[in-house]
Amino acid sequence: MKLPRLKQMLLCMTVIVTAMMMPVGVSAKSHSGSADRKFTLCLDPGHGGKDFGCIGDKTNEKTIVLNVAGKVKKLVEKHLSDYAEVVMTRDGDYFVTLQGRADIANKTHSDLFVSIHVNSVAKSNKRRRSIAGCQVYTLGLHKTADNLAVAKRENSAMELEPEDKANYSDFDPDSLEGDILFELTQSMRIDQSISLAETIHNNLVTTAARKEMGVRQAGFWVLWATLMPAVLVELDFICNPDSEAYLASEKGCDQMAQAIYNAFSSYLQTYGPALLQRKVEARRL
Numbered sequence: 001m002k003l004p005r006l007k008q009m010l011l012c013m014t015v016i017v018t019a020m021m022m023p024v025g026v027s028a029k030s031h032s033g034s035a036d037r038k039f040t041l042c043l044d045p046g047h048g049g050k051d052f053g054c055i056g057d058k059t060n061e062k063t064i065v066l067n068v069a070g071k072v073k074k075l076v077e078k079h080l081s082d083y084a085e086v087v088m089t090r091d092g093d094y095f096v097t098l099q100g101r102a103d104i105a106n107k108t109h110s111d112l113f114v115s116i117h118v119n120s121v122a123k124s125n126k127r128r129r130s131i132a133g134c135q136v137y138t139l140g141l142h143k144t145a146d147n148l149a150v151a152k153r154e155n156s157a158m159e160l161e162p163e164d165k166a167n168y169s170d171f172d173p174d175s176l177e178g179d180i181l182f183e184l185t186q187s188m189r190i191d192q193s194i195s196l197a198e199t200i201h202n203n204l205v206t207t208a209a210r211k212e213m214g215v216r217q218a219g220f221w222v223l224w225a226t227l228m229p230a231v232l233v234e235l236d237f238i239c240n241p242d243s244e245a246y247l248a249s250e251k252g253c254d255q256m257a258q259a260i261y262n263a264f265s266s267y268l269q270t271y272g273p274a275l276l277q278r279k280v281e282a283r284r285l
C-alpha cells in the first residue's frame with residue numbers, strides 16, 4: 001500500500017468515525033439549530049450541460065432527470081414544507097462535477113442524498129430495445145457485471161473534468177482499500193440507505209408502474225463521497241422505445257416524482273425531525 005493512499009484512507013476513516021459518533025439521522029446542522037429544525041433532502045439530477053447522460057431516440061437522460069427532480073422538489077415544498085427543505089445539485093441544464101455534487105450535499109449538511117438517473121445498455125446488447133425496469137442502488141461492491149456496468153457509466157462523468165482528475169485518483173472500488181472503506185462507510189448508514197432504496201423501488205413499481213429490477217449495490221462515486229444516507233435511482237431504460245416514451249412524458253415524470261416523494265415522505269416519518277414523528281404518532285392515536 002502506498003503512503004499517500006494510506007494517508008487518504010486514514011483521513012476518510014477519521015471522517016467516518018466522527019460521523020458515526022453523531023446520532024442516527026441527525027447531521028451536524030442540528031447541533032447548532034433547534035430540535036425541530038427542518039430535514040434537508042439533497043436531490044441530485046445526474047449529468048447536465050455538456051454531459052447528456054444516456055441518449056434515446058427522442059430525448060436524453062439529463063433532461064428527464066432534471067424534470068423529475070424538479071417535480072419531487074415541488075411536491076416536498078407543497079406538502080412537507082413545515083418539516084423538510086430541498087437542496088438541488090443543479091436546477092438547470094449545466095454541468096456539475098461529481099465532486100461538486102458531493103460538496104453541495106456535504107456543505108449544506110443534507111440529511112439524505114438521492115441521485116436520479118436513467119439507464120441504458122450497450123448498442124450491441126440484444127435486449128437493448130426490450131429491457132425495462134427500475135433499479136435503486138446503495139453503495140457497495142458490485143456483485144454482478146450488470147451492476148458494474150451501470151456504476152462505470154455513471155462514474156464516467158469524471159472523465160469530462162480532466163483538470164479535476166486528482167480528486168478521484170484514490171477511488172478504486174476494486175481495490176482492497178476500497179473494499180475496507182465501503183465496509184466502514186456502509187456500516188454507518190446502510191440501514192437507512194437500504195430502507196429508502198427499497199421504498200423508492202417499491203413505489204416506482206406501484207405508483208409509476210415500472211418493472212421491478214431490485215435494490216442493488218455498486219461503487220458509485222457520489223454515494224461514496226456523500227456523508228449521509230444516499231441512494232442512486234435508475235428510473236428505467238431510455239434505450240427501450242416504450243420506456244423512453246414514458247420517461248419523456250409529463251405524466252410519466254409526474255408519476256415517477258410522486259413515487260420518489262411517497263418514499264421520502266415515509267422515510268421522513270421514520271428518520272425525520274422529532275416534531276414530525278410526534279405529529280404522525282398523534283394522528284395514529
Ligand SMILES: [Zn+2]
Pocket residue numbers: 046047053054061116117118154
Ligand atoms: Zn446517469
